Amino acid sequence: MMTKEKFLFEVIDNYLYLASLGCMVMENYLLEDRTPDYIICANNLHSCLSFYDQIYNQLDKKEYSEQEVDTLLTCLIQSLKQETLKSINRELKECARNYLPDADQFFNDYLMHDRKGNIQELTASVLIAFLRRLRESETAYAEGK
Amino acid sequence: MQKNETMLTPVYRYVFSVLDESAVTEDRIRQMRVFKSHLRKSACILTETKEIESILDCTIELLERFHESEEIGQDFWNNKLKALQCDSCQSCYHCKKCRIYYWKELGEVLLQKTNDEKKSKTYFPVRSLPDEIQRHLEPSASISTLYLSRIKRDSIGVFRNKFLMLKGMSSSTPAMLNNIFDTNDYVGGGFYLNWNGYGVAIDPGYSFVHNLHHYGLSVLDVQAVIITHEHIDHNNDMRLLDDLHFSAARFDEEKEKTHIIDWYMDEISYAMASVLRTERSGFKEETCRLHRVMAGDSAELKTNELDVTFFPTKHIPKDGTYNYKEHTFGCSFCCKNKVQKKIITYTSDTKYFNGLLEAVKEADMVIANISGIYEDDYMQIKEKSTHLGYGGCYNLIRKCSEKYGRYPRFYFLSEFWNGKSDIRYDIVKCLKRELEEQGITDIRIIPSETGMLYDIEDGSIQCSQCGQYTDEVIVKRPTGLNEKIEVLCRECYF
Numbered sequence: 001m002m003t004k005e006k007f008l009f010e011v012i013d014n015y016l017y018l019a020s021l022g023c024m025v026m027e028n029y030l031l032e033d034r035t036p037d038y039i040i041c042a043n044n045l046h047s048c049l050s051f052y053d054q055i056y057n058q059l060d061k062k063e064y065s066e067q068e069v070d071t072l073l074t075c076l077i078q079s080l081k082q083e084t085l086k087s088i089n090r091e092l093k094e095c096a097r098n099y100l101p102d103a104d105q106f107f108n109d110y111l112m113h114d115r116k117g118n119i120q121e122l123t124a125s126v127l128i129a130f131l132r133r134l135r136e137s138e139t140a141y142a143e144g145k
Numbered sequence: 146m147q148k149n150e151t152m153l154t155p156v157y158r159y160v161f162s163v164l165d166e167s168a169v170t171e172d173r174i175r176q177m178r179v180f181k182s183h184l185r186k187s188a189c190i191l192t193e194t195k196e197i198e199s200i201l202d203c204t205i206e207l208l209e210r211f212h213e214s215e216e217i218g219q220d221f222w223n224n225k226l227k228a229l230q231c232d233s234c235q236s237c238y239h240c241k242k243c244r245i246y247y248w249k250e251l252g253e254v255l256l257q258k259t260n261d262e263k264k265s266k267t268y269f270p271v272r273s274l275p276d277e278i279q280r281h282l283e284p285s286a287s288i289s290t291l292y293l294s295r296i297k298r299d300s301i302g303v304f305r306n307k308f309l310m311l312k313g314m315s316s317s318t319p320a321m322l323n324n325i326f327d328t329n330d331y332v333g334g335g336f337y338l339n340w341n342g343y344g345v346a347i348d349p350g351y352s353f354v355h356n357l358h359h360y361g362l363s364v365l366d367v368q369a370v371i372i373t374h375e376h377i378d379h380n381n382d383m384r385l386l387d388d389l390h391f392s393a394a395r396f397d398e399e400k401e402k403t404h405i406i407d408w409y410m411d412e413i414s415y416a417m418a419s420v421l422r423t424e425r426s427g428f429k430e431e432t433c434r435l436h437r438v439m440a441g442d443s444a445e446l447k448t449n450e451l452d453v454t455f456f457p458t459k460h461i462p463k464d465g466t467y468n469y470k471e472h473t474f475g476c477s478f479c480c481k482n483k484v485q486k487k488i489i490t491y492t493s494d495t496k497y498f499n500g501l502l503e504a505v506k507e508a509d510m511v512i513a514n515i516s517g518i519y520e521d522d523y524m525q526i527k528e529k530s531t532h533l534g535y536g537g538c539y540n541l542i543r544k545c546s547e548k549y550g551r552y553p554r555f556y557f558l559s560e561f562w563n564g565k566s567d568i569r570y571d572i573v574k575c576l577k578r579e580l581e582e583q584g585i586t587d588i589r590i591i592p593s594e595t596g597m598l599y600d601i602e603d604g605s606i607q608c609s610q611c612g613q614y615t616d617e618v619i620v621k622r623p624t625g626l627n628e629k630i631e632v633l634c635r636e637c638y639f
Contacts, residue, residue: 048190051187067163068159068180071155071156071158071159072183072184072191074154074155075152076187076190078154078155
């Protein structure tokens with residue numbers, strides 16, 4: 001059964017970490033303030049914890065089973081994570097479309113997949129390596145290569 | 146939480162946990178319906194519940210059909226699978242085919258198509274790692290991360306413009322001694338020179354890497370490695386050094402990829418490294434540059450700041466002759482800055498010969514590998530044929546001071562052969578006394594020990610106790626066989 005501490009850890013590890021990373025990346029990339037996004041993160045955290053309390057009340061009343069509770073909580077974390085991933089992906093792609101003729105392919109090759117073509121997890125190092133490559137493409141475009 | 150999980154994964158897992166408990170009954174179907182209603186209640190916070198609901202709807206429908214008749218269930222499953230295979234799922238980031246995986250696995254469970262081979266196959270959306278494996282895979286910091294963070298610390302300041310002894314009493318016998326006394330206290334090693342941030346590892350023998358780490362340095366502090374000949378006490382750790390360096394480059398996404406080590410090697414060590422490179426088992430091109438060195442060669446290690454010249458040595462006799470193999474060498478480092486130039490010479494393993502004087506005469510500091518001392522050698526009846534020995538060291542120092550106006554004032558004697566006991570202190574004392582009797586009193590001779598630091602710029606030595614650098618050090622006699630030699634400043638000694 002997922003304890004509140006474990007749930008909090010997973011929310012931070014899977015969602016808040018990624019969302020903050022995305023905000024920082026976009027702040028650096030676009031040189032614009034992302035405070036509203038951070039506020040959304042804080043609100044989501046609050047909602048998550050409220051949801052946890054609410055769902056555990058149902059468990060106490062035996063309306064939900066433990067398995068159901070765990071499933072719903074995990075679903076929640078994963079849905080937040082996927083939303084964030086898609087959001088980062090979408091925003092970066094919009095920027096890249098300005099100079100990359102085939103941005104979709106570029107993102108598919110370098111962000112979604114590793115060098116061997118396997119689907120890769122979006123971690124800080126993956127994102128940094130991808131941004132470096134993106135910057136190189138940007139420079140190459142600017143220099144007319 | 147499992148890597149590469151999607152929003153649908155926990156739902157799949159839940160469905161299978163329900164189905165695992167018993168056969169498809171009305172109770173099970175009801176349980177799924179209840180779950181779906183709970184999921185709907187959570188729609189206020191869960192995004193994209195429609196996708197999950199649609200999956201659950203299909204699952205419930207399959208269960209109902211299956212409960213009705215296995216054949217009807219089979220038909221429904223087949224038709225749905227065909228439809229899914231034409232459809233591209235857009236709901237998850239990672240895997241566009243996760244719904245197909247789910248459906249196939251669901252069918253295999255329900256229609257009893259599972260066999261041993263299928264059971265062992267991993268469909269990632271519905272499998273989770275056992276806890277006992279999971280806990281090993283998800284520590285907050287992996288060993289490689291810890292290693293990288295450790296070796297990246299800024300320790301080089303302490304060793305800037307210093308020469309560090311990383312060789313113990315003997316480089317050739319620690320394996321035997323450690324075995325005899327069941328310990329790891331006996332170490333071999335090599336030397337480390339740093340000039341303006343450029344680090345050179347010299348003759349990385351037994352325990353070199355261990356000693357390097359012990360004194361706070363790492364492979365990333367090494368820009369060049371010099372191997373003077375192929376004997377194991379001079380190149381034993383070259384593979385370990387290369388492997389760690391490659392690991393540092395492999396695990397780090399950042400600058401370590403650009404850290405390259407230049408290897409200056411004798412012919413045989415070069416051949417060994419080349420074979421490993423050809424077989425793709427080490428010394429990869431992306432992390433090392435291999436240079437085959439012959440006596441007489443020179444190299445600029447750091448532009449306008451650090452050069453090295455390689456001079457011939459006489460160490461390995463050719464079979465059946467009095468000649469020596471020509472691939473072995475010693476080296477002289479020329480450390481330069483705007484105001485001064487300092488020369489450090491390392492004789493490596495060699496017998497004494499007159500040509501050696503030319504190599505050491507300009508040096509400010511000499512590291513001489515003395516090796517074992519025998520009675521005939523000490524009595525200067527018979528000179529050693531492969532190492533300097535006592536007689537070789539005596540001749541080197543005396544003849545150099547007699548012949549040249551400028552001669553080295555500082556000698557470290559290294560690579561004693563401690564076959565019987567720790568002779569270092571006594572032999573250096575005798576050598577010094579004998580040279581003083583010849584009128585050579587302005588020379589300092591110190592037995593080398595791991596951790597001794599020589600300041601290349603001002604020629605001082607670090608006191609083993611207080612850590613201050615001083616010109617006047619006193620060598621303290623070790624009291625036990627395994628005790629380290631200490632050099633102390635006057636304050637610490639008295």
